[in-house]
Amino acid sequence: MRKGTFMELCDLLSPALNRQNTKMRAALTVEKRVAIALWKLAMPDSYRSVGNQFGVGKSTVRAAVMQVAKAITELLLPKVVTLGNVQVIVDGFAAMGFPNCGGTKDGTHIPILAPDHQGSQYINCQGYFSMVLQALVDHKGRFTNINVGWPGRVHDARVFRNTSLFKWLQQGIYFPDQKITVGDVDMPIVILGDPAYPLMPWLMKPYTGSLDSSQELFNYRLSKCRMVVEYAFGHLKAHWHTLLTRSDLSQTNIPIVIAACCVLHNLCESKGEMFMVGWEVEANHLATDYTQPDTRAIRRAHQEALCIREALKTSLF
Numbered sequence: 218m219r220k221g222t223f224m225e226l227c228d229l230l231s232p233a234l235n236r237q238n239t240k241m242r243a244a245l246t247v248e249k250r251v252a253i254a255l256w257k258l259a260m261p262d263s264y265r266s267v268g269n270q271f272g273v274g275k276s277t278v279r280a281a282v283m284q285v286a287k288a289i290t291e292l293l294l295p296k297v298v299t300l301g302n303v304q305v306i307v308d309g310f311a312a313m314g315f316p317n318c319g320g321t322k323d324g325t326h327i328p329i330l331a332p333d334h335q336g337s338q339y340i341n342c343q344g345y346f347s348m349v350l351q352a353l354v355d356h357k358g359r360f361t362n363i364n365v366g367w368p369g370r371v372h373d374a375r376v377f378r379n380t381s382l383f384k385w386l387q388q389g390i391y392f393p394d395q396k397i398t399v400g401d402v403d404m405p406i407v408i409l410g411d412p413a414y415p416l417m418p419w420l421m422k423p424y425t426g427s428l429d430s431s432q433e434l435f436n437y438r439l440s441k442c443r444m445v446v447e448y449a450f451g452h453l454k455a456h457w458h459t460l461l462t463r464s465d466l467s468q469t470n471i472p473i474v475i476a477a478c479c480v481l482h483n484l485c486e487s488k489g490e491m492f493m494v495g496w497e498v499e500a501n502h503l504a505t506d507y508t509q510p511d512t513r514a515i516r517r518a519h520q521e522a523l524c525i526r527e528a529l530k531t532s533l534f
Contacts, residue, residue, distance in 0.1 A: 218255075222488045227251050233288035245273070245281070253278055254285035258478060261458045283470055286477035294476055297483045300361045303393055307406065309356025314438040316529075317397045320361055321409040322420075323446040324351040324373045325454075327365075327475055328463045328507045341369035342510045346463070349376055350475055353408060356442075358449040359483045366472040369510070373413040386419050400528035407525075409443050416522040421529070431534035435526070438533055452492060453482045455500040461507070 218226075227247050234251070236244035245253075249271065257267045257278060264275040271278070300306075303319055310318035326347035332339055339346040347369030353362040364380045377383050385391035392406040410422045423439050424432040454460050457478040464471050485492075 218485055218488070218490050222484065222490060223251070223255075224248075226484065229293060230285065230288045233292055234284060245277070250281045251285055253281040255481075257282050258286075258457045258459045258474070258481070261462050282474070283466075286470075286474045289477040289480050290473050293480050293484075297480045297487075298360045298363055298476075300391075301355070303395075303406070306355045306361075307395075310442050313356065313442045314533075315409065315442045316399070317395070317404055317406050318421075318442060319392050319406040319408055320353040320355055321443045321446045322351065322353045322377070322414065323411060323443070323450070324349050324376065324413075325450045326350075326369050326507070326509055327460050327471070329471055330463045330465050332468050334468075335368070338368040338370050343508050345369075345507055347507070348468075348471055348475070349373070350479075351376055351380070352446065352449065352479070353382060354446040354449045356445060357486065358445045358452065359486050360449065360479050363476060363479050365475045365479075374415060377414060386417075389419075392419075399525065399532050402524050402528045404525050404529065409439055411443070415519070416526065417519050418521045418525055420522070421526055424526075424530075431530050434534050435530040449482070451497055451500070452486070453478060455492070455496040456482060456485060458500065461500055 230251060231247045234247045253267060253271050253273065256262070256270065257264070260267070262270075264278045267278045268275050273281075300319075306319055307317060310316075310321075326341055326343075327350055329339065329346050329348050331346050336346065339348065341347045348365065349367040349369060349371065350363065350365045351367075351373065352360045352364075355361050362382050364376065364382065367376045367379075382391065386408070389405070394405070396403045396405050398404070405419050407419050407421050410420055412422055412425055414420055414422055416422050421439060423436040428436065460475065460478055464474065466474060
């Protein structure tokens with residue numbers, strides 16, 4: 218990130234990171250602590266290597282990473298990973314071809330070392346230990362809601378059903394009550410998901426099986442909008458390589474670091490920070506040992522949701 222963004226980040230975190238000097242040693246400045254943490258999160262370097270880079274010990278690097286990550290999640294997460302202007306998001310997805318859409322949802326697996334307890338629960342269907350990050354993303358690829366911490370063995374649909382987001386959407390309180398009429402049915406603001414998720418009146422997912430031309434067009438429009446969540450995960454991991462290597466942090470601390478990286482992603486995206494294609498190439502290379510599990514499944518559909526999807530398909534066609 219540019220110096221201006223870095224200094225702004227340091228100012229925002231300073232209330233939680235300022236430390237007093239002691240008789241034994243001078244405290245690290247906020248700027249140095251943040252720089253150490255960002256370097257460790259962004260580079261696949263060891264604690265010793267990062268320590269040598271900044272002239273500090275391994276334990277100092279480890280402490281700085283968690284101090285900064287906790288400060289980010291406590292001070293910035295509620296302000297930065299938030300829904301924002303719903304109408305702007307709806308208009309953004311409408312410009313991509315899908316009406317009355319408030320976001321697109323997906324999950325990704327973050328590799329971890331084998332946990333001390335209940336390790337088998339963290340082995341996903343690709344055979345490695347992981348923790349699930351599920352996110353809702355706006356039309357610009359910024360996270361508007363995240364859930365992190367579920368073991369890799371748990372299916373995406375089950376993770377989603379146990380989130381606050383699912384409850385809010387089910388109760389109709391997450392988005393404004395803004396319906397449009399499609400054909401002869403009312404359609405609320407919806408989110409888009411893949412076949413792993415249940416078809417609901419507020420969640421549209423693609424048709425599966427043998428498709429006619431109208432269903433193919435519907436799937437194309439939905440898929441085009443869902444590319445933004447793939448973009449978001451791709452940029453997240455390309456910026457913050459710590460998410461591509463097996464973390465040696467505790468089960469309690471890993472979700473904090475993942476959430477902090479999501480905040481930093483939104484910050485960089487909103488500030489228009491540079492992104493180089495080479496970073497994603499390097500990230501893809503680092504991720505070759507950790508293929509994302511295929512969680513697709515045919516889920517039972519809500520009857521009202523079927524009516525909305527059919528009306529949408531006809532309207533788009």
